[in-house]
Amino acid sequence: MAASRDKYSVLLPTYNERENLPLIVWLLMRSFEQSGNDFEIIVIDDGSPDGTQEIAEQLIKIYGSDKILLRPRAKKLGLGTAYVHGMKHATGNFIIIMDADLSHHPKFIPEFIRRQKEGNFDIVSGTRYKGNGGVHGWDVKRKLISRGANFLTQILLRPGASDLTGSFRLYKKEVLQKLIEKCVSKGYVFQMEMIVRARQLGYSIGEVPISFVDRVYGESKLGGNEIVSFLKGLLTLFATT
Amino acid sequence: MTKLLQWLLTLALLGATWATLTLNLLGLSPLPPAWYQVLWPLPTYLLVTFGCYSLGVVGYRLASFNDCEEAARELQAQIREARDDLARRGMKF
Ligand SMILES: Nc1nc2c(ncn2[C@@H]2O[C@H](COP(=O)(O)OP(=O)(O)OP(=O)(O)O)[C@@H](O)[C@H]2O)c(=O)[nH]1
Numbered sequence: 324m325a326a327s328r329d330k331y332s333v334l335l336p337t338y339n340e341r342e343n344l345p346l347i348v349w350l351l352m353r354s355f356e357q358s359g360n361d362f363e364i365i366v367i368d369d370g371s372p373d374g375t376q377e378i379a380e381q382l383i384k385i386y387g388s389d390k391i392l393l394r395p396r397a398k399k400l401g402l403g404t405a406y407v408h409g410m411k412h413a414t415g416n417f418i419i420i421m422d423a424d425l426s427h428h429p430k431f432i433p434e435f436i437r438r439q440k441e442g443n444f445d446i447v448s449g450t451r452y453k454g455n456g457g458v459h460g461w462d463v464k465r466k467l468i469s470r471g472a473n474f475l476t477q478i479l480l481r482p483g484a485s486d487l488t489g490s491f492r493l494y495k496k497e498v499l500q501k502l503i504e505k506c507v508s509k510g511y512v513f514q515m516e517m518i519v520r521a522r523q524l525g526y527s528i529g530e531v532p533i534s535f536v537d538r539v540y541g542e543s544k545l546g547g548n549e550i551v552s553f554l555k556g557l558l559t560l561f562a563t564t
Numbered sequence: 565m566t567k568l569l570q571w572l573l574t575l576a577l578l579g580a581t582w583a584t585l586t587l588n589l590l591g592l593s594p595l596p597p598a599w600y601q602v603l604w605p606l607p608t609y610l611l612v613t614f615g616c617y618s619l620g621v622v623g624y625r626l627a628s629f630n631d632c633e634e635a636a637r638e639l640q641a642q643i644r645e646a647r648d649d650l651a652r653r654g655m656k657f
């Protein structure tokens with residue numbers, strides 16, 4: 324199919340994802356083989372104690388070291404810097420960022436690519452809040468918090484994208500590079516800041532509805548006082564951007 | 565200009581306009597009395613309307629939030645398929 328010179332580098336940050344990694348890689352391989360786009364998968368593992376890297380080595384043996392690249396770091400240094408690290412090794416002109424925990428399904432990637440080409444967008448963002456998008460495995464309380472937080476964010480920041488805290492996105496490589504330089508926040512707020520800064524810098528954003536299925540295996544790494552740090556981050560962006 | 569400043573500026577402009585009209589700060593000939601009955605409680609009305617709008621929107625979006633049962637089932641099936649295929653290729657989980 325699509326015979327273009329575009330290459331897509333998928334950045335997969337992992338921390339204790341030994342159960343999920345083979346599955347997400349398998350789904351990615353299948354999705355790309357079906358769509359025919361050129362790609363590579365870059366696994367950025369932060370010294371997971373559960374042996375995620377050993378799993379990655381096995382996957383390299385199965386699929387080849389040109390398709391799967393393991394670029395580990397010695398210890399858990401956080402998501403933002405994981406993307407920076409992964410991007411250094413990326414050879415594609417587009418970067419796809421997604422979680423490795425199966426919440427983000429690779430079947431949407433061909434839609435991201437199509438959408439990007441449609442409008443020559445700088446960024447294509449997956450959205451749980453539009454069209455056929457949605458979530459699975461959330462109770463009413465979590466849905467309410469999510470919807471409430473999203474509404475508040477839309478009112479205060481008018482960001483021009485409907486899903487600010489999601490992290491399933493496709494970027495032109497140079498755009499992601501610029502954005503990451505500018506962004507200072509951590510966690511959820513980091514994803515939010517990326518979109519807000521993108522708007523400031525005049526980048527165009529396309530959207531694709533996605534279904535978000537809550538992780539089946541492994542533990543959530545964020546948590547604790549998520550709401551408090553979200554509100555702090557939101558207010559910081561409100562006052563500074 | 566930051567979003568905070570935009571908000572403050574807009575609120576200040578609206579507030580000043582409202583105060584000028586209701587308190588007749590410019591000393592012009594007063595508006596017809598019927599106007600004041602609307603003007604005085606206008607900020608409160610707007611606030612309540614906005615609150616109701618917010619509740620309505622969030623409530624509607626909460627109720628219409630897709631549950632993606634089908635996506636979850638499909639994923640479960642694919643996980644089994646992936647396991648089998650990878651095991652065949654020599655993967656040790
Ligand atoms: N390399 C690296 N990856 C990380 C780090 N923290 C989280 N990750 C990975 O980033 C992705 C998102 O993290 P999650 O823990 O799923 O965060 P979340 O999606 O907000 O929370 P849950 O899905 O509820 O667990 C996953 O693939 C994690 O393995 C980190 O410090 N370093």
Ligand SMILES: [Mg+2]
Pocket residue numbers: 422424426538
């Ligand atoms: Mg997750």
